[in-house]
Amino acid sequence: GDSVTQMEGPVTLSEEAFLTINCTYTATGYPSLFWYVQYPGEGLQLLLKATKADDKGSNKGFEATYRKETTSFHLEKGSVQVSDSAVYFCALSHSGGYQKVTFGTGTKLQVIP
Amino acid sequence: SQTIHQWPATLVQPVGSPLSLECTVEGTSNPNLYWYRQAAGRGLQLLFYSVGIGQISSEVPQNLSASRPQDRQFILSSKKLLLSDSGFYLCAWSQSGGRGQPQHFGDGTRLSIL
Numbered sequence: 001g002d003s004v005t006q007m008e009g010p011v012t013l014s015e016e017a018f019l020t021i022n023c024t025y026t027a028t029g030y031p032s033l034f035w036y037v038q039y040p041g042e043g044l045q046l047l048l049k050a051t052k053a054d055d056k057g058s059n060k061g062f063e064a065t066y067r068k069e070t071t072s073f074h075l076e077k078g079s080v081q082v083s084d085s086a087v088y089f090c091a092l093s094h095s096g097g098y099q100k101v102t103f104g105t106g107t108k109l110q111v112i113p
Numbered sequence: 114s115q116t117i118h119q120w121p122a123t124l125v126q127p128v129g130s131p132l133s134l135e136c137t138v139e140g141t142s143n144p145n146l147y148w149y150r151q152a153a154g155r156g157l158q159l160l161f162y163s164v165g166i167g168q169i170s171s172e173v174p175q176n177l178s179a180s181r182p183q184d185r186q187f188i189l190s191s192k193k194l195l196l197s198d199s200g201f202y203l204c205a206w207s208q209s210g211g212r213g214q215p216q217h218f219g220d221g222t223r224l225s226i227l
Contacts, residue, residue, distance in 0.1 A: 032212060032213035032214075034215055036218075041221075041223075042220055042221065043119075043203050043205075043218035043219050043220045043221045044157075044203070044205075044216075044218040045218070046215045046216075046217070049213055049215055050213075051212055051213035089156070089157070093213075093214075095211065095212040095213075099145065099207055099214055099216075100159070100162070101159075101216055103156055103157045104156065105155070105156040106155075106156050
């Protein structure tokens, strides 16, 4: 079955540091890939997505590239802010009437001033 | 634009009491609907999903049930709550069909069982 593996957290960075959160997946076919963000006490919000190999999703300074050859979708940001502190989830889904989403376990990011 | 509403935001219930959590979606029709549970510091567990009125699929056997009485309404219920039912419950929706349709989440209900 499908699976998503994320790096263990928490990840602690100083403000303006470079961020990478690793995500690899196992799936048949060509799934769509997503990053969601969850701020404390809230639901998940879609951060970015990519639907085919070599696509780059980007939003709010975050980027991730769909790498079919390495089955990866690493999240990056060049300069993090305190307001980026949250839990980040990598996820995949397949096309179809019911798009079951497989989530990773989440990576907590703490950005300190 | 589409919105999703989930209530209540927090709930404290005694063991053995019933439960009803409600979720409604606005601005779309025939959405796929989902209920997830998130234990403290953990990932998401899919509990139920629905592709249409009256159509409910359960992912895991448990003490909970779900219903979809209207196209954009999804209800999570229990007749008798257990301590293990504590957690953060999230409702979500997605467009049916197509490729790369993301799920959109409500703000969640924090359920504490005493």
